[in-house]
Amino acid sequence: MSGSGSGEDQTANAQDNGSRDDTSRDTLDSISVAAFDVDSRIFRTMWHSLIRPNDVLAGAIAADYSMYLSPIRVFVALFSFQFAVAALFGVPIDVTFDTMMMGVPSDAVETWLATSPQQPLSAREIDPVLSSYMAALLWPITVVSSLPYLIMLKLYRPAVSWWGHVLFYLVPVNGSFLAMIAFLPLYPIFEEQAYALFIVSNLAALTLYYVLAGRVIARFYARTPLGVTMRVAGLLALLPVTLLITIVMQTAAAFWLLDAKFGLSAAALFANL
DSSP: OOHHHHHHHHHHHHHHHHHHHHHHHEEEEEEEHHHHHHTTTHHHHHHHHHHHHHHHHHHTTTTTOSSOHHHHHHHHHHHHHHHHHHHHTOOOOOOHHHHTTSOOHHHHHHHHHTTSSSSSOHHHHHHHHHHHHHHHHHHHHHHHHHHHHHHHHHHTTTTTTHHHHHHHHHHHHHHHHHHHHGGGGTTOOOOOHHHEEEEEEEHHHHHHHHHHHHHHHHTTOOSSSSHHHHHHHHHHHHHHHHHHHHHHHHHHHHHHHHHHHHHHOHHHHHHHH
């Protein structure tokens, strides 16, 4: 009887533990689904994007999402999560009026604002409009600035579909995204060194991206150390191109918005400096 009772107790304990695990998993699912329309697999996917990027990528290529989420879903979730963390810590991650006017004398800015037909006008009225529009434009700007990388990856392996290359590109990007988000809570602490922190965070994210991209390339794009090095160097050479595309598109969008919404010619302001 005692042996039978002990076995029943162990079975009951195992069932209780399983029930608690299921409850914890259900809780994580509920939170993540409510916040970002994903389930608890996102936490494993994010962590393994850093330490096992090829496993995440292999699952995505095979369309096996039993362990991991699709890289595109993780990217969308991280994109949204970035805004949530930035808002929580008061960190601007899009173009603001202050960042646009950085280095411009305050008297020149005041004189320029006075040329708007909407008076009185100050940075306080412009900033919310500028920030909201530029935040909305981050998606298309991100897509366009990513095209050089996708074209390069296609040249590396033409037989792979474009969708396959998108997956190859996104897994390292998601890892670097996590590095960028991790730095956001530090901005209020190092407020006076915000620019230096911005540089450090971007360098850390870029370094992580190319390290993870190197691991992906070694698995899917090259078979020799020289081949891996050459292909990573090719992606690295595209960095100035993507930065230029981003800067040009953001500047053009901001200039158009200031003219369309407030009748202000930013081009005239900077031309007269």
